[in-house]
Each structure stands twice: as C-alpha cells, then as structure tokens.
Amino acid sequence: MTRISLTVDGARVSDDVEPRMLLVQYLRERLGKTGTVIGCDTSNCGACTVHLNGTSVKSCNVLAVQADGGEVTTIEGLAQDGQLHPVQEAFRECHGLQCGFCTPGMIMQSVDLLNSNPNPSEEEIRLGLEGNLCRCTGYHNIVRAVQHAAGQGAGATS
C-alpha cells in the first residue's frame, strides 16, 4: 500500500492504495465518484476522461499513485456554484448525448480541447475527440455541441 494525497473536485483526500490501482478505480471505488465511468480495458473509449492538473487524461491509463499531489477534476466537479459549465450546457442544448455513458468523458475532453483551441474547425473538433467513443449520437450533435460551446466562449472562460 502507498499513501497518496490529492485534491479531487476541490476536496482534499488521502488514502492508502495498492500501487496497481488505477486512478479511475480510485475515483469510483474509494471516493464514490461514480460520475466517471469505465467503458473499456484498452484505453480506447475515453469514457473515464478526467482532468489531472488541468489537462485531460484517461483515468484508466493513470495509476492512482501517479496522481499523488495532483489536482483532479471530474465531471462531478465541472459545474461551479450550481452553474453548469458552458460545455455541459452545450451538450444539453445540442442534444449531444443519448444514453449518456460516454458523456462525462466526452465533456471533459471537449473542455480540454476548447482550452487549447478556443475556436476549432469541425475537423479540429473531430480530431480532438478521436480518443472518445460514442455509440449513440453518430458524433454529429457532439460536434455541434462543441461548436456551440466555442461560440459561447467556453474555451476562453475555462
């Protein structure tokens, strides 16, 4: 067991974890942050995407011990003071989700994408979301949602 301390969605947490424990397992099983989900075992689907120190990571591809001392934001910590993040709002507005299982990862990746490129072209959006799989939407309305959020200045405000 290894002791780790980190900040998750603004709260300081500290736990003994097995060295092999994945960050996503730590979030779900130890912290109850079940908004972040596991969709595959090969880091293809991106459903588990969170932000680690301000950058998107697939939390199935990061060991919990690697997050020691870091700051993690999950889908549950994205809205501030009851106000949805503009990207969350855009996904609802543009019907960018159906079953919603990929959505936490898709939103976290979209926020990261807009942080690095506030005005992406459609192609840049599609390439930027290539690591996140969705089976419901055909991506059409996800792309619209990211465009909508960009138009609202989501990248600039994050």
Added chain:
Amino acid sequence: MTATQERPADAVEREIGRDRRRKEDQRLITGRTRWTDNLQLPGMLHLAMVRSPFAHATITSIDTSAAQDAPNVVTVLTGKDFGEELGVCINAWPITPDQVTPVHSPLPADRVSFAGEIVAVVVARSAAEARDAAELVDVEYDELPAALDLKDAAADTVLAHPDLGTNKSALWVFDSGEAGTGGNVEDAISKARDDGIVIEREYRQQRLIPAFMEPRSVVVDPTSEQLTMWSATQIPHILRFALAATTGVPESKIRVIAPDVGGGFGGKLQVTPEEWIAWAVARRIHKPVKYTETRSESLLSAHHGRDQWQKLTLAAEKDGTVTGFKVELLADLGAYVAIVGGGVPVLGAFMFNAIYKFPAYHFACQTVLTNKTWTDAYRGAGRPEATFGIERMMDELAAEVGVDPLAIREKNWIKHDEFPFTTVCGLEYDSGNYEAATARAKEMFGYDELRAEQMARRASGDKVQLGIGISTFTEMCGLAPSRVLGTLDYGAGGWEYASVRMLATGKVEVTTGASAHGQGHETAFSQIVADRLGVAFEDVEILHGDTQVAHRGLDTYGSRSLVVGGEALVRAADKVIEKAKPVAAHLLEASVDDLEFSGGRFTVRGTDQGMGIGEVATAVFAAHDYPEGVEPQLDSDATYDPVNFSFPHGTHLCAMEVDTETGALTMRKYVCVDDIGNIINPLIVSGQVHGGLVQGIAQALWEEAVYDDSGTLVSGSFVDYLLPTAADTISFDIDHTTSPSTTNSLGTKGVGEAGTIASTPAVVNAVVDAVRHLGVNDIQMPCTPERVWRAINGPGAGGSTTADAMPHFDGEGEQA
C-alpha cells in the same frame, strides 16, 4: 413548486412537435448517474468469471483449490455445484415446431461450446481479488473439433453439439404462391431466363458486435422477502418473467430494476448467463453480489449480430419491371439459440420485397449452430439484412438494364396513391410517399450535379472516382400485433402498458412498460401526456425500468416504444379524462353532456364556468364531495395491442470518393429524408437518425467480428473491433416528409432503427458505383481499402477478413 398550472387553451397541442431539451440530460451531464456498476450494497461481494479459451472442448477437471485459498475469496463455484436452481437461458421464439435447440446452461459442467463460455465463478470481497483468483482456477479441457465456418457448419462437416446430430437448427420458409399472397417465384424466374433478366448474387452479412458503451453489469440483492436484480438490460420485464420461469422463484418474489442503462442496440435484449449466475450465487450465499464485465468479456460473450450468407435471385422483364424475388439465407446462430435467435432473420422475411411491387416472392432461412458466440438482435434485427439485399439487387438490376438506379426503383415502387397496399408478404402498408421523400432527397443532395461530376471524373480517368449510392428503404416497426406474433410462435405478445397517476398536488406520474436506455422517453413521453391532459411538460414525471413501479411491460426494442408504448399512454390519459368528467360535472353542478375538455380544463358549454383537471385530482384526493357511485380517484392504466406494424420509409443518398490507386474511401456527402410519420420531438429524432446512420455506415466500412480458424475472436477489444470515431465520420444532412401512420392516434411510425437499416446499402452501393466501370459489381463488407483495391485489381468481392487476420498471429506473419 406550485400545483399544476393548466395551460391556456390556445396552447393546446403545443408540446408535440417541439424540440424540447431532454429531461434526462441534467443528471447525465453532471455525473449524477445510477449505472448498475455504481451500486454498492452493505456486504456486497464481487464475481469474476472463468471463461473457456477453447471454442469446443470437454471439461475434464476443474481445480479450484488455489483460487479458494486466495486472499478474500469467499467461494469458487462450477456447474457441478448447482442443480436446477441455476435455471437455463431461454429461446423465446422457436421459429419452427421442430427447431433443434441445444440446452443452454449458464454454467455448463461438462462441455464448452464457444470461446468465452463461463466454466467457473469466483466470489470475493473485491472485484480485483475475484479477478486475481479467477486466474488461479485450473481447468483441464479435451479440445473437440469446432464448427466455425457458416457454410461448412450448414453441411454438418463438424458438429457444434455432437449430441444433436446436426448443426441445422430450423428451416423457415415463406412462399407467396403457397400463401396465396402472390405468384410462384420459380415460374417468374424461369420466364425471365427465357425472355427477361435474372440477377443472381450472393452477399455476406458479416458478424457484428452491438458494442453498447456501458458494459453489462448485474447486481443481485437477496436480503429481503423479495429478491432484487439490477441489470444493465433493455428488458427488465422479460428478464423477471424468465427468472421466474426457469429458476423456481415465484414471479411475485422477484423485482428487476434497469436503472440508468448505457445503450443497448439490441445487445441488451437478452437473458444472459452472467445474470443467471449472479442470481444463483446470491441465492446460494445470501449476500448481495455484483458482476460487471470487462469490455473484452463483453465483445467475447455478449451476443453478436447479423452473420448471414444471402443467396438472392431477382427476376425482371427486359425493361426492368420486377417479376419475382427468391431469397435463400444461411444464418449463424452461434453456439446457442438466443432469446430471439432465429427470429432475427425471420423478421427480415417480410422486408426483402421492401417498397416494390413484386408479384412473386420466396424466402427460406436455414439457421445454423456453430461454436462461436451466440447471435441475436442488433439494431434493425433482420430488416438491415433484408434492406441490404434488395437495395443492392436493385442497383444491379439498374446496371443490367442500363438506367439510373433511382429510375429502376421508381418504376417498381408502390405509388403514393396506391396506399394502403397489401404486399406480396401479406403485410398492409398503411401510408407512405416514396416519390416525395425521393424528390426532397435529390434536391438536398444535388443529385444531378453529382451525377455530372461522376461522369466527368470517369471521362477524365481521375484516379479518385465518385460513386453515388441509393437506398430507398422501408421497415416494419412497432413490434408487434400479439396475434401476428402468436401465428409466428413467438413466446410473448407485443402489447405495451402505461398508467397515469394524478397526484393530489396536481403533478402527474406516468409509468410505462417501455424501458429506455438512451432514447429520451422521459422527455418525449412527457410531451405526449402534457398535450393529452393539458398539463405542463414539467409537471409530468415518467417512471420506468422497475418492475415494482411499472409492473407490466414488454420493454424496449424494435422501434416499439413510441408507436406501441406511446399509444398506451394516450389511452391511459384519455381514461383519466373520462374518469374526471363526472366528478367535474358534479363539482360544476352541470350535466356531463354539457362538459367540454380542452387545454387541461373542463368547461360548461355556453358558460364561463370551468375547472382544471389538476383541481379535479385535488378534489378526489380530499374526497369530501364527489358523485355517488364513482370511486374517488382518477388514476388509469391501459394496455395497447397494436393492430398493425408501422412502416417508416425514406430515401438515403450517399456520395463516396474512391481512390482507385489505394482503395481509400472518403465519404463526401450523406443525405437522408425519412418519413417516420408525425414527430413528437424533432431534436430526439435527429439524434436517433444520426446515430443509426453511423452504425449502418460502420457495417459497410469498418466493423467485423473476426474469428481465427481455431475459433478465437481476434477482434476481441476496441483496439481490434473498429468502432468509428468522430474523426472517421461526417456531418449529415437530414430531413423528413410526413405520411402519418393511420393505425395509431398520434400518427407516429418509429425511428430507432431507420438510420441503421437504410445506410448500409446506400454506402456499399456508392462504393460499387464508383468503380463499376472498372468491372466491379460487388465488394464484401466491411469495404476496407484493401478489399476495394483487390476488387479493382482482381476478380471477386475483395476476399474475406478471416484469412487476412491470420498472419498477424503466426510467426511468419510477423515478418510482414
């Protein structure tokens, strides 16, 4: 919140047709979700499955001792440890009386029939410890020859289940001559051989994997009088019935909950070994248990879809007028006959004739057992296969006649003034307008301009050629009239249930037997009820997916939730109004005959007196003053059995660019105009269409479940099974024409599967169209660049994937 605000009369009917944002989304975009795997119960234990690596083998011994001794392992159980309480996985649709159906134990004790079948279950305090211990279970197998290739299996060269003596499960036949719904197809073909056109083709429907994003998960809690199962399922009601029917627990002691379910696409229309094992283990050890599959387990053992060979013979006159269609299918069931099983290809039997006026038709489907993962419903279930077959053949006929493929379709399709139309299969298409949908699609697509560009590229010998693909599809959805299902020997009916509860505060609680897993029922059903009762959209709450909340239901599949479940809602709501009427009349001191109901209010004709339906609900709650002989409540329910299927249709046009030097494909444009009748929520419909399109396009271009020659699934992870990403796909141009269904009150037709059904042939027709002038008339799916290149540069349809996948796994292949 205040009590219900009745809407002003001028706002009547304003909800239906409105692009309401979804009620579901707030929790889904903030991570406040209840996926089955999120559940934690006190004392809960975790399961891990030990699965066979062999496609077909005798189990000679299982040594569980090392696993039993592993840290925090509670027990390890095998098939031998259970008796009849384990139950069996059922087939609900024996398609013929003499169907050969192997017994499907969730945990076989003696023999495994596909790679991935469960042979032991480990129970431990954590999922990680269970998985660690599963590695320590030592299973000895005697490998048996495996039936893998579908055509070989159909010839009984190797038996998938030696005790059955054959791999042939059932032969299902429809013949229009025998049924009296049309002529004799052999006569039509023989006449066409003399003085007409006969097109003969064989097409492959490759094996696909539904690949819902949420892996399957099941939790069983045995710690109360009722046993509760939470499952990531599309079918909580059917699941409850099957548990009761096969495991000896009375139905009244079983509660099944489908909480948030992350997609299904038919893949969660199943009763699974994993559910049955979790059920048996929880009952055995009296503790809550959870099993959540890994993605690799999901791809390996959750049911697959499609997997057919289609031998097609189309007869026509020289001018292209169709005279007969003969369909001979081989369908791979996999190792067991799944819950719908052979019923999936049979659902296609009525759709190969599609929108065309075939005078003679013959359909025969042989279902075949193999030592591969079982197959069952995948989005469209039978209709995509049928639509692919007929729409590919219509293009071939057009090429033979030498006319535009749209012209050959128009020559043969049912004209808008011929509805209702009884088809050669005996189905009555109630409404449709193929001319209107096609005209709109051509306009949006720029059909004539793209044809001109195609000609110019051919003339100039451009290395990138342009192809235009067409699919003018129809489908049957809204499964299904119960009497029809009865004549087909399906094991249940096709009705749906709804109830409307008028709460004392004026809020409205609605239960539905449909079970959403991404469709947006909470939103669309709220719109329907809000309009019907004249209450606010926000005041309607849709409850579903729990057999104690919505105790009756037949769940969600086959594009049935709106056309069947929606009609049940309408009828339940109408009963509420009827029950409220005498109470309102009493309170308004008027005659029932003088009351009118509109916009949520009862008014007395010719006066300004009136009261809202919410006020009536409050009045019967207090029950201080209501008429004699009337019970003091308004709650109502309804069970609706559809009188017919509904028949959405549409015209899909696809432009593909094909690099003739490399085989690389680029989708340039995709237009579809779907006629799905009246639309409740256009935003939700657009999502269904987009997502459906990509699944159908993915069959055409990318996806295939591939087995090697020892029966190992080599596309067993998302690294190998090619689900499309945002970067692989384009934005779509969609629109609608409207021919309301005449068989339900709302005039709706269903949209859940349309995109998937229509798009596959549109894409393949486009690819073939781009290179037809190079001598190509078929490319096998998925149309990979390699296959396209091979088709251009040699005979055949580009070869199969299985052989190509092999070199990667042997020593010589690594040199390449």
